[in-house]
Amino acid sequence: MYVSDLALNDFRNYAEAVVSFSEGVVTLLGANGQGKTNLVEAIAYLATFSSHRVSADTALVRAGASGAVIRAKVVSEGRPTLLELEIIAGRANRARINRAPARTRDVLGVLKAVVFAPEDLSLVKGDPTDRRRYLDDLVVTRTPRLAAVRSEYDRILRQRSALLKSTGGGRRVPDALMSTLEVWDGHLAEAGAQLIAARAALVEALTPHVSEAYRSVSDGAGEASLAIRSSLEKAEEGTEGSGAGEAADVATLTSRMVAAMQRLRRQELDRGVCLVGPHRDDLVLGIGDLPAKGYASHGESWSLALALRMGAFELLRAEAGEAPVLILDDVFAELDARRRARLAEMVxxxxxxxxxxxxxxxxxxxxxxxxFQVTAGVIEEAA
Ligand SMILES: Nc1ncnc2c1ncn2[C@@H]1O[C@H](COP(=O)(O)OP(=O)(O)O)[C@@H](O)[C@H]1O
Ligand SMILES: [Mg+2]
Structure with a gap:
């Protein structure tokens, strides 16, 4: 697939931009701070409603403006679709598909994109948040319906955490509050179980692609591995009938989540934190027999970060029968000759x-x- 046209209004440092792109390679050149990343971020945002740079949408809206609009024509298997997304700071996004009002989640899945950027080094070296986002962005790209579950989960998590905190870690929790908490246990478990199952299925499908990419990038130096470190399995350690290692169907996961929260009731009340669920899980990356984090060299970390994106690209391509749009944001300068060559193959x-x-x-x-030349929020095709 490819993006044939893009129009931006009040997005980042673009007041207004209208541009047509060809298939193949599109190069955006310009000094630092001119808006190159902002432009590709707009394209990537249509694919996942998440940005590789910020968690809050507010930063996407041009300073001083009340909302931003991204419009793109996406051509998939020869058929064009017009996507329009309005981002209003602090409110839900509004979407149109082929000029008709649409649910925002219907926009997801129309455009598939894979972004590789210098920030991706933190997939290997950084904290679990980045790896969870990597997984969840892919989960949403593969299964757009889960975008709603993802944001619902975040909302429930905030509410349940606030409720736990409101008890002040007291020994005597009023009955009414206890039964409210049980209701939230159920909500968290239902949404959480869907994310856990989707991430598990993703990791299973993704692993062979990432391993193969890592072999090719690193010239066969060690095998890359991916595994979920599950807060649910940790909570179940030493309990009877723990489901660790079992096939993860949503119904079973839901009841396991509820049971784990009941077991951890005292700890959760003491600490005012939700201790089980996808928000406490991590994607553990390994090279050979060692965890990548804390062990991998700088070069190995780059190889693995690149392999994670190449693997995602190959998975989406294999599943859709069509390559996603590839975005390489400022990465060539960071890579040595070998990794550049591998990246060029993906291109x-x-x-x-x-x-x-x-x-x-x-x-x-x-x-x-x-x-194209990008200068202070203006994009122009170079002669
Ligand atoms: N919401 C915003 N409103 C106005 N300017 C913004 C906004 N977000 C980022 N910018 C500006 O965009 C510029 C960075 O653009 P970026 O695309 O990251 O540059 P680069 O060309 O180096 O990739 C900075 O000057 C920053 O101040
Ligand atoms: Mg940049």
């Missing part, structure tokens, strides 16, 4: 690739394609 497999770079020399020869 060849995509129908459209956006490459941003501060200087043309950072883009490998033969990958320049259609060229």
């Amino acid at each position: 060849a497999a995509a129908q459209q690739v956006f490459i941003t770079a501060a200087v043309p020399d950072d883009v490998p020869a033969g990958l320049d394609g259609q060229r």
